[in-house]
Amino acid sequence: EPEVTQTPSHQVTQMGQEVILRCVPISNHLYFYWYRQILGQKVEFLVSFYNNEISEKSEIFDDQFSVERPDGSNFTLKIRSTKLEDSAMYFCASSEAGGNQPQHFGDGTRLSIL
Amino acid sequence: LAKTTQPISMDSYEGQEVNITCSHNNIATNDYITWYQQFPSQGPRFIIQGYKTKVTNEVASLFIPADRKSSTLSLPRVSLSDTAVYYCLVASNDYKLSFGAGTTVTVRA
Numbered sequence: 532e533p534e535v536t537q538t539p540s541h542q543v544t545q546m547g548q549e550v551i552l553r554c555v556p557i558s559n560h561l562y563f564y565w566y567r568q569i570l571g572q573k574v575e576f577l578v579s580f581y582n583n584e585i586s587e588k589s590e591i592f593d594d595q596f597s598v599e600r601p602d603g604s605n606f607t608l609k610i611r612s613t614k615l616e617d618s619a620m621y622f623c624a625s626s627e628a629g630g631n632q633p634q635h636f637g638d639g640t641r642l643s644i645l
Numbered sequence: 646l647a648k649t650t651q652p653i654s655m656d657s658y659e660g661q662e663v664n665i666t667c668s669h670n671n672i673a674t675n676d677y678i679t680w681y682q683q684f685p686s687q688g689p690r691f692i693i694q695g696y697k698t699k700v701t702n703e704v705a706s707l708f709i710p711a712d713r714k715s716s717t718l719s720l721p722r723v724s725l726s727d728t729a730v731y732y733c734l735v736a737s738n739d740y741k742l743s744f745g746a747g748t749t750v751t752v753r754a
Contacts, residue, residue: 562740630736
């Protein structure tokens with residue numbers, strides 16, 4: 532079964548540094564998403580992306596965050612200047628279509644900010 | 646977005662059937678009911694989705710009454726590996742999923 536893959540599985544970064552999290556969505560999917568989950572808390576929506584532009588973003592997704600699909604396969608999340616509170620699991624997801632279509636998640640990148 | 650309410654936790658034993666009921670009183674006409682499963686340190690995994698009546702796949706069944714204000718996820722003959730958090734979501738023509746706290750199901754030997 533095709534799956535969403537994320538790299539790295541664990542990223543340790545100094546506060547204030549930039550970090551890029553990478554995702555390879557399922558190949559025929561057109562919609563892409565980022566979520567995060569702080570340890571012990573709910574999975575929170577960050578952003579959705581379709582047709583090379585952001586479809587929707589949450590309040591969490593401020594100017595420090597950006598997303599990009601640099602080529603036909605990768606989907607990246609960049610955090611420009613990391614803060615301690617950015618420490619979390621970051622999940623990428625993709626779906627064939629938007630709306631009610633099930634989203635398929637990767638196993639996440641654990642981001643630890645020191 | 647329709648708010649969902651589900652039990653915080655449930656305990657079961659291997660081989661039993663587990664039924665998790667979720668209430669979504671404010672569900673809209675276009676909304677579908679979707680269930681995800683999450684193991685520790687993994688991403689949520691889609692289990693099943695339905696609009697009304699009953700849906701069954703190789704993993705679970707989903708029962709939705711006519712008024713659609715609640716739904717029940719049924720896991721037949723659970724094993725230890727079914728220990729996970731189960732999320733009930735109401736998905737509409739929207740791009741984001743709103744996860745609640747989910748139901749932590751613990752299966753014991």
